[in-house]
Structure formats: structure tokens, C-alpha cells
Amino acid sequence: MTPSVADRVREALARVHDPEIHRPVTELGMVASVDVSPAGAVRVGLLLTVSGCPLRETLRGDVVREVAAVPGVTGVEVDFGVMSEEQRRTLQQRLMGERGARVIPFAAPGSTTQVYAVASGKGGVGKSSVTVNLAAATARTGRTVGVLDADVYGHSVPRMLGVRGLPTQVEQMIMPPTAYGLRVMSVGMFTAGNSPVVWRGPMLHRALEQFLADVYWGDLDVLFxxxxxxxxxxxxxxxxxxxxxxxxxxTTPQQAAAEVAERAGAVAAQTQQRIAGVVENMAWLGCPHCGERAEVFGAGGGASVAERLSRLLGAHVPLLGRIPLDAELRKSGDAGEPLVLASPDAPAARELRDVAARLAARGRGLAGRRLKLTPR
Structure with a gap:
């Protein structure tokens, strides 16, 4: 039996993904109606999750593009409506299940998401620059990546990724904005202007828990x-x-920074966490004329941190890479575009991609997983 134009239109709508949820609009219950006139004019009724959706025109364009390509269609119009409270609750349940106590998907025994917490002993070592570039380099390989700016007091990830959109709330779910294919969340998206965040420990814990549990991250391969x-x-x-x-x-190469970074890594010994490795940032400065390397901040800090942590933990902690000091890395961060995307052939970008590749080669590990072993 030959499918009708209406059937083919619905098949085309299944190729339209909600820009925030990253799943087909047909699967999310967003398609309210499909009407096809005898002359082939199509009118699609589409339900937005919230009124005033900032991605309304993106959805319109995607619907028109896919439906207009269907043979027999002579025109496409999109009529927008808004989901009712009941429809939004149904959507939330479909995506995140019944909401009781907060559930963090990355802590579930069956989670396959690799989670990397990028840490430093002190500020000013380029931790955030390393984070956003590793995330962008990982996403460039086709993996689905999220970035959580957990630096509550010094949040800078939205600027470094050029994120201008704000999260959208649907019932108790928070939809993160995206940039360069990355799903991004930061407390900076909830503060006015450059206002400081003045929170004590319990509030920090609750905020982090909410960002991990209430944000709809989708099926991530990696979370930074x-x-x-x-x-x-x-x-x-x-x-x-x-x-x-x-x-x-x-860390950076100088011993003062390395000693502080070692203390930050030593937390893993008390919390039974794994250390994926050490990144030495600002390792050397290349002369733009002769190419000679100048070790402005000394040498060996990253290697010494990796060696000391290996001894402390009784397991090998690798030096993942040595990132050169590069003015372009700073400029790209200020411009809101990661260096690995803006200047992929820059020495710092190449080294950052290598670090991302080494992380991608690591397994998730067994921490937090059920091994399904039964004693005899």
C-alpha cells in the first residue's frame, strides 16, 4: 500500500528534533495536527513546551525544510500552540520518569557516561580554558558532550563558549542551552549581570545536586x-x-603551583576517586620568529604532580599533556570560541586535542557500578 502524503509528512516530522531536548518532535508529543489539502498544502500544528520559546523560529525552519522535501507537498505552514500543564507533566515523565527524590543519572549503576571533574589547586592556571577546549575537542569527534560550570564563585564557561541563550524550564526540568554542539549549564545563567554568588556549603551542595539531577542532559557520552x-x-x-x-x-610548571595542585589531587585518596591524569598548562612559549621554546614558568611541574600522585594513590597517574602558553588561547576564550575550533592547527589546540583523545581512550571504570556477583 502506497503511503499517503500525510503519512510521508509525519515521517518527515520524525526527522525534526527539538533543539533543546534533542529528540524527535513526534516522539515528544509536540505534533498536534497534520492537515494536507487536496492541492498538497500542508499545515502542521506544533506544540511548544513553553510560551515564548526562544527557538520557535528554529523549529519552524526545520519543519518547513523537512516537510517541503516530501513529494506532493506544494506549501508548508506551521501553527504554534503551547503544551498544557498535563502535557508538560507527561513530557517530563517520558524524559525523566516519575519524580520522587532527586535522581542523578550519572551516578546510576548502569550509566555509561564518562564524567571528568577538572580540578586545580589554585586559580589562574587555565583550568576553565582547558575544560571548554577538551569538551569542544571531544564533541568534534562525534560524541555527545555536556559541560557543567561548577565553579560557582568564578563561573566563566558561558563566556568562553559564547553562550547567550538561557535555560528553559519545563515543569521541574531545566533544558540547558547549547553552543558548538555542547550542552552547557552554569550558575552564571541565573545571576543578573556580573553579580557575585554568596553561598555557603549547604547551598553549594544543593545547587550542584539540582544541576546534575534536574537538568535534562539527555544521553551524554561525556560530562565535563x-x-x-x-x-x-x-x-x-x-x-x-x-x-x-x-x-x-x-597545574602550571612552577613548583609552587605543582605543590598546591598535588593537594587538590590528593583529595581522591580520601574520596576513593580515580585520577584520569594531570595536564600541565602554560608549559612553554614558542618564539614566533625562530620557534625556540622558552619555559617561562619553569619546567617539570606537571610530571612531578603525576609522579607524586601515583605514589600516593598506588596507581599510575599519567601526565596527559603539556599545553603551551598561547595568546590565541586567551583571545579565543574572550571571543567565545574554543581554540580547538577557532584555530585547530595552533600548537596549543593540537596538544588539547591529544589530551582529549587520551581521555576518550579511557574506560569509565567500575566505581559506582553493580558487578552482579553472587558469592557461593
């Missing part, structure tokens, strides 16, 4: 967390909420 510097409340909360998270310790 940009932690605050030091060994404070957020670092301990991450270990409690996501035991499988692996630490990536960022």
Missing part, C-alpha cells in the same frame, strides 16, 4: 565539570554525588 580551585565543598560534593567521576588535575 569545571570545579572551583582548591579542595572545598564542591569538590567533596562531586565525590559524594558522582562517585564514578574521574579527576583531571590542571
Amino acid at each position: 565539570l569545571d570545579l572551583p580551585p582548591g579542595t572545598g565543598d564542591i569538590a567533596l560534593s562531586v565525590a559524594h554525588l558522582i562517585p564514578s567521576a574521574q579527576l583531571v588535575v590542571v
Whole structure:
């Protein structure tokens, strides 16, 4: 039996994904109606999750593009409506299940998401720059990646990724904005202007829990967390909420920074976390004329941190890479475009891609998983 034009239109609508939820609009119950006139004019009724949806025109364009390509269609119009409260509750249940106590999907025994918490002993070592570039480099390989800016007091990830959109709330779900294919969330999206965040430990823990449980991240392959510097409340909360998270310790070459970074990594010994490795940032400066390398901040800090942490933990902690000091890395961050995308052939970008590849080659590990072993 030959499918009708209406059937083919519905097949085309299944190829339209909601830009925030990243799933077909047909699967989300967003298609309210499909009417096809004898002359082939199509009118699609589409339900938005919230009124004033900022991605309304993106949806319209996607619907028109897919439906107009269907043979027999002579024109396409899209009529927008808004989901009722009951429809939104149904959508939430479909995506996140029944809401009782908060559930963090990345802590579930069956989770396949690799979670990397990027840490440093002190500020100013380029931790956030490393985070956003590793995330962008990982997404460039086709993996689905999220970035959580957990540096509550010094949040900078939205600027570095050029995120201008705001999260959308549907019932108790928070839909994160996207940039360069990354799903991004930060407390900076909820503060006015450049207002500071003045919170104590319990509030920090609750905020982190909400970002992990109430945000609809979808099926992520990798989640990067940009932690605050030091060994404070957020670092301990991450270990409690996501035991499988692996630490990536960022340091600079000088010994003073390395010693502080070692303390940040040593937290893993007390929380039973794994350390994925150490990244030495600002490792050297290449002369633009002769190419000679100048070790402006000394040498060996990253290797010494990796060696000391290996001894402390009784397991090999690798030096994942040495990122050169590059003015373009700073410029790209200020411009809101990761260096690995803006200048992929820059020495720092190549090294960052190599670090991302080494992380991608690692397994998730067994922390937090049920092994399904039965004693005899």
C-alpha cells in the first residue's frame, strides 16, 4: 500500500528534533495536527513546551525544510500552540520518569557516561580554558558532550563558549542551552549581570545536586565539570554525588603551583576517586620568529604532580599533556570560541586535542557500578 502524503509528512516530522531536548518532535508529543489539502498544502500544528520559546523560529525552519522535501507537498505552514500543564507533566515523565527524590543519572549503576571533574589547586592556571577546549575537542569527534560550570564563585564557561541563550524550564526540568554542539549549564545563567554568588556549603551542595539531577542532559557520552580551585565543598560534593567521576588535575610548571595542585589531587585518596591524569598548562612559549621554546614558568611541574600522585594513590597517574602558553588561547576564550575550533592547527589546540583523545581512550571504570556477583 502506497503511503499517503500525510503519512510521508509525519515521517518527515520524525526527522525534526527539538533543539533543546534533542529528540524527535513526534516522539515528544509536540505534533498536534497534520492537515494536507487536496492541492498538497500542508499545515502542521506544533506544540511548544513553553510560551515564548526562544527557538520557535528554529523549529519552524526545520519543519518547513523537512516537510517541503516530501513529494506532493506544494506549501508548508506551521501553527504554534503551547503544551498544557498535563502535557508538560507527561513530557517530563517520558524524559525523566516519575519524580520522587532527586535522581542523578550519572551516578546510576548502569550509566555509561564518562564524567571528568577538572580540578586545580589554585586559580589562574587555565583550568576553565582547558575544560571548554577538551569538551569542544571531544564533541568534534562525534560524541555527545555536556559541560557543567561548577565553579560557582568564578563561573566563566558561558563566556568562553559564547553562550547567550538561557535555560528553559519545563515543569521541574531545566533544558540547558547549547553552543558548538555542547550542552552547557552554569550558575552564571541565573545571576543578573556580573553579580557575585554568596553561598555557603549547604547551598553549594544543593545547587550542584539540582544541576546534575534536574537538568535534562539527555544521553551524554561525556560530562565535563569545571570545579572551583582548591579542595572545598564542591569538590567533596562531586565525590559524594558522582562517585564514578574521574579527576583531571590542571597545574602550571612552577613548583609552587605543582605543590598546591598535588593537594587538590590528593583529595581522591580520601574520596576513593580515580585520577584520569594531570595536564600541565602554560608549559612553554614558542618564539614566533625562530620557534625556540622558552619555559617561562619553569619546567617539570606537571610530571612531578603525576609522579607524586601515583605514589600516593598506588596507581599510575599519567601526565596527559603539556599545553603551551598561547595568546590565541586567551583571545579565543574572550571571543567565545574554543581554540580547538577557532584555530585547530595552533600548537596549543593540537596538544588539547591529544589530551582529549587520551581521555576518550579511557574506560569509565567500575566505581559506582553493580558487578552482579553472587558469592557461593
